[in-house]
Every structure is written in C-alpha cells, then in structure tokens.
Amino acid sequence: MAENILVVGGGPAGLNAATMLSELGVNVALVERDSFIGGNPKKFKYKFLFPDMQPADNVIGELIKKTESGGNIKVYYSSEVSDFKENGKKFDATIKSAEGSETKTFDSVIVATGFEHFDPARDAKYSYQLFDDVIDIKDLERMMGENNFVRPSNGQPPKNVAFILCVGSRDRHVGNQYCSRVCCTVSVKQAIELREHFPDCEVYIFYMDIRTYGFFEDLYWQAMEEHDVQIVKGRIAEITSGPDNTVVCKGEDTLLRGPFEIPFDMVVLASGMEGGSQSPEISKKLGIELDEHGFLKPENITLSPFKSNKAGIFLAGACTGPKAISDSITEGAAAAMNAYTYAVKNR
Amino acid sequence: MDKLSENQAAYYPGCALLTIDRAYNNSSKLVSKKMGVELVEIPDYNCCGIGEMKSKGAASMYMPLRNMMLAKNRLGSKNLVMACSVCYHEFRRSIARVRENKNELETVNAIFKEAGEFGEEYIPDGEARHILEFLYNEKGVDEVKRNTVKPLTGLKVAPYYGCLYSRPSMYTFTDKKPQMDNSERPRFMHDFLEAIGAETVFYGNEVQCCGGRNLIQDEETSFTLCSQTISKAKKAGADVIALICPKCAGALDVNQPKIVEKFGKDSELPIVYLTQLMALAFGFSKKEAEFGDMISDPLKALKEKGF
Amino acid sequence: MALKKQEQRPVAEKGEHIIARHLIEDDSIKEEKNLVIDGVDVSGRWNTFILSRVDSEFDRSFFREVKDTVVGSRINRCWQCGMCTASCTVTPLYRRFNPRAFIYMMQLGNLKELKKYIDVAWRCVGCYKCSQRCPKQVNPAEMMEALGLVIKKYFPEEVQSKLKVDEDVKKIYDDMILGHGRLDLAKLHTSAMQKTGRTKELLGKIERDAIFKMAKDGRAFSILRLGKPHNWNSSKEAMGNYLKNLNTIENSEA
Structure with missing residues (x-):
C-alpha cells in the first residue's frame, strides 16, 4: 500500500518535495493557501532569476507543470490544515478548502510554508506607499514581469535610481536582526536589468555591506564592472519629497563622513524576508518550534536542518529562514527523502 | 644592420644606463657575455617615458613600443632585454x-602609421625582459655558479628589488607564469647572490619603494623611504645593498650623502648593482665593474672584506 | 577666549564668533567685512552665512570622463575596500593622501571634497603596491594619474598656486621626453633645481662633489653624447597630433 504524505505549501520547496514523492509512488496531499501554486515567485511574477538570469518560468513553471500533470499529487487550492493530531507515529490532518473538509491519516508531513516579503510600510522612514516612486524589490520584479518598467508617478523612464539595501533586515528597530541573504543579489540583478533597459539611467546602491555570497558575487562584479552601477556606503535614514517630482534620500556617506540629501527619480527598497503570519500559525497547529526570528526552528540547524523538533514532521525552504530559490529546491528534495524514509520505517 | 645570432640578444639601454649609470650598463654586458649572451644595443632607441607619460593615453604606450619595433625591424628580435x-x-x-x-x-598603430617610420604594424608578440629574469631563465643559476671564479664568501648583501621589477603582476605576470619571479617575495636576486658565494640578509624592505619617482618634487619622501631601507639593511648586518634599477641608485646611492646628512650614520651603507657583484665574482676587476662610479663608496667596504 | 581676541582687534576674523568654529571649513563661511544693506551697516558677523554641508548630487559626468582615459578606465571596478590605502607607501608619511578616498570622490563627482586634497594629490610615488594588491585590479596607481588629469581640468588655479613645482617638473619631462626622445638626467636635475629655486644647492659640497666625480670619471661627457633618435620628429609629431585630437581629458590642449 502506498504511503500518504502531507505537504503544506506550494512554493519551490513544497513543489519539489511533492513531485519527488509522487515519482516514488507516494500519495501526496498538497495544501496551498492561495488559489494557485508556485509560491512567492509566482505571486509576485518574478521574471528572471539570479545568478544566471534564466527566466523564472524555467524553474517555477517547470515545477508547476510537474505537479499538475497527473501523478500522485492532489493539490488543495485555497486551503488550510484546520485540524492536526498525532496518531501514534502517524498524523491525522483535516484539510479545509472551498470544496469542504477532508480528514486523512498521513505517514509523515513536510512543512514548506515559506516566507513573506517584509512590508516596507512598517518602517515609515522610507515613505513607502507615501510616494509613488518609492517601491520595493518585489514591486520592481513585478513591474519587470509585467513589462511595465517605468516611474510609477508619471510613466516616464527614470534618469537615476537608488537601491536601498537592508530594508527590514539587520535592524533591531523593526525587530529583524538577521540578514535576509538574497536581497543584495536581487538588488544587483535588478540594477543590471535597469541599466540594460535604460542605458542613460544612473543606478546607485546604498549599502552597509554587500552580501552577494558565494558565486552570486559574480553578479555584483558584473553590475559594477560591466554596467557601471555605483555603490555608496551608508544607510538611508529618511526619504522625503524633492524638487521636480523627485524623492530625496537622506543619509551619511560613511566613507567620506559627509551628510547627503540626493534627489532620485525612483527608489527601490531591498525589503527582506520574514517568517510571516503563517509561521507562528503552523507552529501552533502542528506543535513544532518557532525560533527567535519568527521562522520555524530545525531540530539541529547543522546536522538536520530539514527536520522539525517533532518526529515525522519535516521542514523545507524559506520557512526555516531566508534563502535562495535553489536552496529551497534542494531542501524540498532533502525533506522528501526524509519524510519518505520515516513513512516507510513506520509503515 | 645584421640580424642577431643565437648568442646575442637585443638590448635596450635606456637613458640612465648610457650616461650616469655606466656601472650597471657595463657590468650587465660583462656578466651576460660571460654567461654566453651578448647584449646588442638597439639603434636609435628612445626614452620609455619613465612613468611621466602615463596620463597621455596611448602616447605612453607608443614610447616603449617604438623600441620593440626597432628590435624587430633592425635586429630581427621579437624580445628586448633591459636592465632598468x-x-x-x-x-x-x-x-x-x-x-x-x-x-x-x-x-598605437595609428600613431606608428602617421610617424611612418616602419612599414609594418606593431604586433604584441614579443616580450620585454628584465636582465635579472632574462639571465635567470635563459642561463640559470648553475651558469652563474659555473662562471664564479672569485666567490664573494663572507660578503653580506641586502638584495633590493624595489617596486617595478616584480610589480604589478597584472603587467609583469610574475604571479601567473611560474617561470617569473614572485611579486611580493622575489627570489631571483637572492639565488644569484648565493650562487656567487655571497650571503643574503633578510631585512624586510626588499620590495619597498625608494620614492625615486618624485625625487625632484619631493625628495623629503624619498629620503625618508631610503633611510628606512638603508638602516634596516644595516641593522640586519648587510655590508652592501644590491640593486637592479638605476632609479633606485639615484635615490639610494647618489643621494646618500644628503640622506646621511639628514638621518645620520645609520643611513650610510655602500650601494652596488647586482651585476657589479656578479662581474667581480666572475673574475673581472673592480675597475671593469666600475665600482668607483658609486657615490656611496663600495670600494672601501669591498676592500675591508678582502675583495 | 574668542571675546578677548575680538577686543584686541576691531575687525574679527571670518566667522570668529561661531561657536565650535573649528568644525566648519573656511570655504563654507560667507561673511562680508563691510556690508551696508538699505542704509543698515551689517558688516562682519551681522551678515555671516554658513553654507550647507550637505551634498546634494552625485555628478557622474566626472566618472565618465575618468573612465574614458587609459589610466582611469577601471574606475567602475572600485568597491572601496581600502586595500590601496592600506598598501600605500605614501599614506604613512602623509595621512591625507588616501587613494581609496580619491577614487571614491571621482566616482561620485565630489569635487567639493576633492578640492581639499589638491596639495597632496600628486604625492603618489608610483610603486604599484596598491595595483599589485587591489582585489579588483582597479589599478589605483594609475588612477592617481587620472586624478592629476581631473584636477588639472577642474582646478587650474589651485594647480597654479599649489602644484606649481609638480607642473614645472612635468613640463621639463615633457620637453625632454616628447621633444628630444631621450632624457638628459643632468639637465633634468639642474633645470628642476632652477625651476624650484634651488640653484644655490647646486653649488653645495654634496652636489659639487658629485659633479666633479662625474667629470673626472668621464660620465659627464657621455651625457653630452646622449643625442636624439633619428627621425624622432616624425614620432614627436604623430604623438602630438594624437594628443591634440583626443576627445578625452588626456587631450594636451584641454
């Protein structure tokens, strides 16, 4: 008799876990809160992915296609796990969707509930939503995805654009002390895309550190050396309105020790990643631990980053912390392997 | 002019070696000849630009490259050896x-064309070679040992490479080509000095700058840097400092009386060229090696050591 | 303290009454010694005005100008790690000489800041330690040459007043290297001494000894025989035309 495994979350990690389990002949129930699968990349219409600028569709579209093209996966759209109980070494879960509620016994569970983009409006100094021309990286990604790549305020191409790194990250004042890991790389990627799209538009990146870790560094070098993107050291303390429909970034150039107030046509906030409201919810429902950053806590961060503190419940993707899509996909596979092993052992 | 034979190499003397730094020029030729290669000066050479042309775009490249053209055009040699x-x-x-x-x-080729001196385009297929690297790689340490008839046993030498022999590796490729010397810790001079029986001392300023570039506008800086180098070498027990660059000689040797006047006797030490010491070890006389040309009086130090 | 000074001298120094005056640069204080507006005497401290110290633009035209030169072509690579200044031979002797900061000022077109360093900007000794160690191969040593070019273009008056010696020496080099194709070291030395008003030193014992020595051993005469490469005029003209027709700040007539 085939195993039954519950996957919560239909982003890159959840989809990869589901499709791999399906190939092993496992019956997968995929619970997705949205009316579509593909997670944040789909929701915010990511267009090109770092580091190689391949179309997001190559990755996300591929995973969606695999999931939806038959096999042993049942996708529950716009659904949630409304009730969850341990049953010996197995689990009884009730899945609630528009079609009603369904209670099933699962051999193991994979939690891949992902992250949420930090909402820059929560940090009012950046004047997000106050000025049309202050957007964040997910907005820009969507604008590029929709081929609508202009200044929101007047539909004109921008002449100069500033990226502000570490928005909602590495900031005790908003409650997030951690680094969101990908925003630097996303920013340099978008800076390159901006420069390619508008060769006359100067692009600046205000940074405290630039953390394009590993090979993502290549993109950072490219941004500077091939596209003349200028980095300026200093965090931006305030965004105000400026002359001629501009927005002014007020900051300190920490390398020259001088204050500046520079007007820009457009400001892009590199907002970070958060555990979102779904992390505490699923933590409570499934009885698994939450960490001090608001993400789900692995049993052992180094030895078994894909295991929760509860036997039989596994973790994958950005629900355990900020990470790149490739890492989420890797973890989806790792969690699938472990969930399958657990299910077979306790058959 | 005749093309070069197998035992000859095209040689670029530069402005200093043909005049003030006769000692380096003559000893380089003596040593090379003894090691089996005759240095043949390219005719009509022009100044390399000595770094003062750098902000003049491609003209700064035309200056040295015209000499590469001369080597090829007149002597049939792709490569050019130089000591400075x-x-x-x-x-x-x-x-x-x-x-x-x-x-x-x-x-650069457009400038060549306009000047109309050569009927051909410049192709960057040849190398400029420093005499030290050239002798090291073409003849080798063993050849130095073989030619040493009067080993300089007991002479303590502080090898001073200066800046531009090994730096920057983006130009010298010293770090990329294994046959080249190391940029931060060069060894070739050490090996040659040890091959002629001298003892090398470690003093920490081997690749420091002499400040020679701004000697005219800013001798203060040069004096300070030279004083540091000389006094460190002296403290490490060196009898002489060996050089491979005439600009270093301008700073360390010619100006030594002024440096001593300013910084005292700690900054007094005889300065010689590496090739002078090699010539001496190869059996040439002190006169032939032109030790007398040096201001810092190495003759006295050599005499004290019994050479 | 400040009050006492004022009592002694009827006309106060510019901005003297400003508390913490040392924090404000001279150039940032506007103060007319004698000023009457609508019949009201507002001389001295009554019209003091302090300019904003806040930078309000990045001027990238400057960056482009540098990038178009041979020596400055890699300005876009610099990420301000400070390896150049850390390696620098000159910085320990002159703290204000900071290649890292100069490159940054050129990147951002911060002429206001750059202007403060004109007097030390030429101190690079060209030892290439920075270029050897720069992780991005920006080639800071040559970037200092580009710095010279931009200073020459944008601050001609300061170059005249603060860098006269450097400019004069450059001129001597140019005349010899471009003009004659070869460098006469003796002439270089004496004319530089003359230009810098140090002719007297040439008669000092040390200089005299050296000259005498070279005359005695014959080297002085080899200098006279240095000569000029054949056909040098054609090279000189070709380079001259090239330099005149450049549309970068390397242009000799700019």
Missing part, C-alpha cells in the same frame, strides 16, 4: 595593455 626596472615596467605595461585591449593597439 622603470623601463621594464613601461614596456610590460604597454605590451600587457595592447594585448588586452584591441582599441588601444589600434590607436
């Missing part, structure tokens, strides 16, 4: 740049 580190740097810089940058090569 500043010239060496200017040559390598120009060659590296035009190899990497097609536009710059075209610009």
Whole structure:
C-alpha cells in the first residue's frame, strides 16, 4: 500500500518535495493557501532569476507543470490544515478548502510554508506607499514581469535610481536582526536589468555591506564592472519629497563622513524576508518550534536542518529562514527523502 | 644592420644606463657575455617615458613600443632585454595593455602609421625582459655558479628589488607564469647572490619603494623611504645593498650623502648593482665593474672584506 | 577666549564668533567685512552665512570622463575596500593622501571634497603596491594619474598656486621626453633645481662633489653624447597630433 504524505505549501520547496514523492509512488496531499501554486515567485511574477538570469518560468513553471500533470499529487487550492493530531507515529490532518473538509491519516508531513516579503510600510522612514516612486524589490520584479518598467508617478523612464539595501533586515528597530541573504543579489540583478533597459539611467546602491555570497558575487562584479552601477556606503535614514517630482534620500556617506540629501527619480527598497503570519500559525497547529526570528526552528540547524523538533514532521525552504530559490529546491528534495524514509520505517 | 645570432640578444639601454649609470650598463654586458649572451644595443632607441607619460593615453604606450619595433625591424628580435626596472615596467605595461585591449593597439598603430617610420604594424608578440629574469631563465643559476671564479664568501648583501621589477603582476605576470619571479617575495636576486658565494640578509624592505619617482618634487619622501631601507639593511648586518634599477641608485646611492646628512650614520651603507657583484665574482676587476662610479663608496667596504 | 581676541582687534576674523568654529571649513563661511544693506551697516558677523554641508548630487559626468582615459578606465571596478590605502607607501608619511578616498570622490563627482586634497594629490610615488594588491585590479596607481588629469581640468588655479613645482617638473619631462626622445638626467636635475629655486644647492659640497666625480670619471661627457633618435620628429609629431585630437581629458590642449 502506498504511503500518504502531507505537504503544506506550494512554493519551490513544497513543489519539489511533492513531485519527488509522487515519482516514488507516494500519495501526496498538497495544501496551498492561495488559489494557485508556485509560491512567492509566482505571486509576485518574478521574471528572471539570479545568478544566471534564466527566466523564472524555467524553474517555477517547470515545477508547476510537474505537479499538475497527473501523478500522485492532489493539490488543495485555497486551503488550510484546520485540524492536526498525532496518531501514534502517524498524523491525522483535516484539510479545509472551498470544496469542504477532508480528514486523512498521513505517514509523515513536510512543512514548506515559506516566507513573506517584509512590508516596507512598517518602517515609515522610507515613505513607502507615501510616494509613488518609492517601491520595493518585489514591486520592481513585478513591474519587470509585467513589462511595465517605468516611474510609477508619471510613466516616464527614470534618469537615476537608488537601491536601498537592508530594508527590514539587520535592524533591531523593526525587530529583524538577521540578514535576509538574497536581497543584495536581487538588488544587483535588478540594477543590471535597469541599466540594460535604460542605458542613460544612473543606478546607485546604498549599502552597509554587500552580501552577494558565494558565486552570486559574480553578479555584483558584473553590475559594477560591466554596467557601471555605483555603490555608496551608508544607510538611508529618511526619504522625503524633492524638487521636480523627485524623492530625496537622506543619509551619511560613511566613507567620506559627509551628510547627503540626493534627489532620485525612483527608489527601490531591498525589503527582506520574514517568517510571516503563517509561521507562528503552523507552529501552533502542528506543535513544532518557532525560533527567535519568527521562522520555524530545525531540530539541529547543522546536522538536520530539514527536520522539525517533532518526529515525522519535516521542514523545507524559506520557512526555516531566508534563502535562495535553489536552496529551497534542494531542501524540498532533502525533506522528501526524509519524510519518505520515516513513512516507510513506520509503515 | 645584421640580424642577431643565437648568442646575442637585443638590448635596450635606456637613458640612465648610457650616461650616469655606466656601472650597471657595463657590468650587465660583462656578466651576460660571460654567461654566453651578448647584449646588442638597439639603434636609435628612445626614452620609455619613465612613468611621466602615463596620463597621455596611448602616447605612453607608443614610447616603449617604438623600441620593440626597432628590435624587430633592425635586429630581427621579437624580445628586448633591459636592465632598468622603470623601463621594464613601461614596456610590460604597454605590451600587457595592447594585448588586452584591441582599441588601444589600434590607436598605437595609428600613431606608428602617421610617424611612418616602419612599414609594418606593431604586433604584441614579443616580450620585454628584465636582465635579472632574462639571465635567470635563459642561463640559470648553475651558469652563474659555473662562471664564479672569485666567490664573494663572507660578503653580506641586502638584495633590493624595489617596486617595478616584480610589480604589478597584472603587467609583469610574475604571479601567473611560474617561470617569473614572485611579486611580493622575489627570489631571483637572492639565488644569484648565493650562487656567487655571497650571503643574503633578510631585512624586510626588499620590495619597498625608494620614492625615486618624485625625487625632484619631493625628495623629503624619498629620503625618508631610503633611510628606512638603508638602516634596516644595516641593522640586519648587510655590508652592501644590491640593486637592479638605476632609479633606485639615484635615490639610494647618489643621494646618500644628503640622506646621511639628514638621518645620520645609520643611513650610510655602500650601494652596488647586482651585476657589479656578479662581474667581480666572475673574475673581472673592480675597475671593469666600475665600482668607483658609486657615490656611496663600495670600494672601501669591498676592500675591508678582502675583495 | 574668542571675546578677548575680538577686543584686541576691531575687525574679527571670518566667522570668529561661531561657536565650535573649528568644525566648519573656511570655504563654507560667507561673511562680508563691510556690508551696508538699505542704509543698515551689517558688516562682519551681522551678515555671516554658513553654507550647507550637505551634498546634494552625485555628478557622474566626472566618472565618465575618468573612465574614458587609459589610466582611469577601471574606475567602475572600485568597491572601496581600502586595500590601496592600506598598501600605500605614501599614506604613512602623509595621512591625507588616501587613494581609496580619491577614487571614491571621482566616482561620485565630489569635487567639493576633492578640492581639499589638491596639495597632496600628486604625492603618489608610483610603486604599484596598491595595483599589485587591489582585489579588483582597479589599478589605483594609475588612477592617481587620472586624478592629476581631473584636477588639472577642474582646478587650474589651485594647480597654479599649489602644484606649481609638480607642473614645472612635468613640463621639463615633457620637453625632454616628447621633444628630444631621450632624457638628459643632468639637465633634468639642474633645470628642476632652477625651476624650484634651488640653484644655490647646486653649488653645495654634496652636489659639487658629485659633479666633479662625474667629470673626472668621464660620465659627464657621455651625457653630452646622449643625442636624439633619428627621425624622432616624425614620432614627436604623430604623438602630438594624437594628443591634440583626443576627445578625452588626456587631450594636451584641454
């Protein structure tokens, strides 16, 4: 008799876990809160992915296609796990969707509930939503995805654009002390895309550190050396309105020790990643631990980053912390392997 | 002019070696000849630009490269040997740049065309070679040992490479080509000095700068840097400092009386060229090696050591 | 303290009454010694005005100008790690000489800041330690040459007043290297001494000894025989035309 495994979350990690389990002949129930699968990349219409600028569709579209093209996966759209109980070494879960509620016994569970983009409006100094021309990286990604790549305020191409790194990250004042890991790389990627799209538009990146870790560094070098993107050291303390429909970034150039107030046509906030409201919810429902950053806590961060503190419940993707899509996909596979092993052992 | 034979190499003397730094020029030729290669001066050579042309775009590359053209055109040699580190740097810089940058090569060739001196285009297929690297790689340490008839046993030498012999590796390729010397910790001079029986001392300023570039505008800086180098070498027990660059000689040797006047006797130490010491070990006289040309009086030190 | 000074001298120094005056640069204080507006005497401290110290633009035209030169072509690579200044031979002797900061000022077109360093900007000794160690191969040593070019273009008056010696020496080099194709070291030395008003030193014992020595051993005469390469004029003209027709700040007539 085939195993039954519950996957919560239909982003890159959840989809990869589901499709791999399906190939092993496992019956997968995929619970997705949205009316579509593909997670944040789909929701915010990511267009090109770092580091190689391949179309997001190559990755996300591929995973969606695999999931939806038959096999042993049942996708529950716009659904949630409304009730969850341990049953010996197995689990009884009730899945609630528009079609009603369904209670099933699962051999193991994979939690891949992902992250949420930090909402820059929560940090009012950046004047997000106050000025049309202050957007964040997910907005820009969507604008590029929709081929609508202009200044929101007047539909004109921008002449100069500033990226502000570490928005909602590495900031005790908003409650997030951690680094969101990908925003630097996303920013340099978008800076390159901006420069390619508008060769006359100067692009600046205000940074405290630039953390394009590993090979993502290549993109950072490219941004500077091939596209003349200028980095300026200093965090931006305030965004105000400026002359001629501009927005002014007020900051300190920490390398020259001088204050500046520079007007820009457009400001892009590199907002970070958060555990979102779904992390505490699923933590409570499934009885698994939450960490001090608001993400789900692995049993052992180094030895078994894909295991929760509860036997039989596994973790994958950005629900355990900020990470790149490739890492989420890797973890989806790792969690699938472990969930399958657990299910077979306790058959 | 006749093309070169197997035992000859095209040689670029540069402005200093034909005049003030006769000692380096003559001893380089003596030593090379003894090791089996005759240095043949290219006719009509011009100044390399000595770093003062750098802000003049491709003209700064034309200056040294015209000499590469002369070597090929008149002596049939792709490569050119030189003893001055500043010239060496200017040559390598120009060659590296035009190899990497097609536009710059075209610009340089446009100047060549306008000047109309050579009926052909410049192709960056030859190398500029520093005499130290040239002898080291073409003849080797064993050849030095074989030619040593009067080993300089007991002479403690502080090898001073200066800046441009090994730096920057983006031009010298010292770090990329295994046959080249190391940029931060060069060894070739050490090996040669040890091969002629001298003892090398470690003093920490081997690749420091002498400040020679701004000697005219800013001798203060040069004096300070030279004083540091000399006093460190002296403290490490060196009897002499060995050089491979005439600009270093200008700073360390010619100005030594002024440096001593300012910084005291700690900054007094005889300065010689590496090739002078090699010539001495190869059996040439002190006169032939022109030790008397040096201001810092190495003759006295050599005499004290019994040479 | 400040009050006492004022009592002694009827006309106060510019901005003297400003508390913490040392924090404000001279150039940032506007103060007319004698000023009457609508019949009201507002001389001295009554019209003091302090300019904003806040930078309000990045001027990238400057960056482009540098990038278009041979020596400055890699300005876009610099990420301000400070390896150049850390390696620098000159910085320990002159703290204000900071290649890292100069490159940054050129990147951002911060002429206001750059202007403060004109007097030390030429101190690079060209030892290439920075270029050897720069992780991005920006080639800071040559970037200092580009710095010279931009200073020459944008601050001609300061170059005249603060860098006269450097400019004069450059001129001597140019005349010899471009003009004659070869460098006469003796002439270089004496004319530089003359230009810098140190002719007297040439008669000092040390200089005299050296000259005498070279005359005695014959080297002085080899200098006279240095000569000029054949056909040098054609090279000189070709380079001259090239330099005149450049549309970068390397242009000799700019």
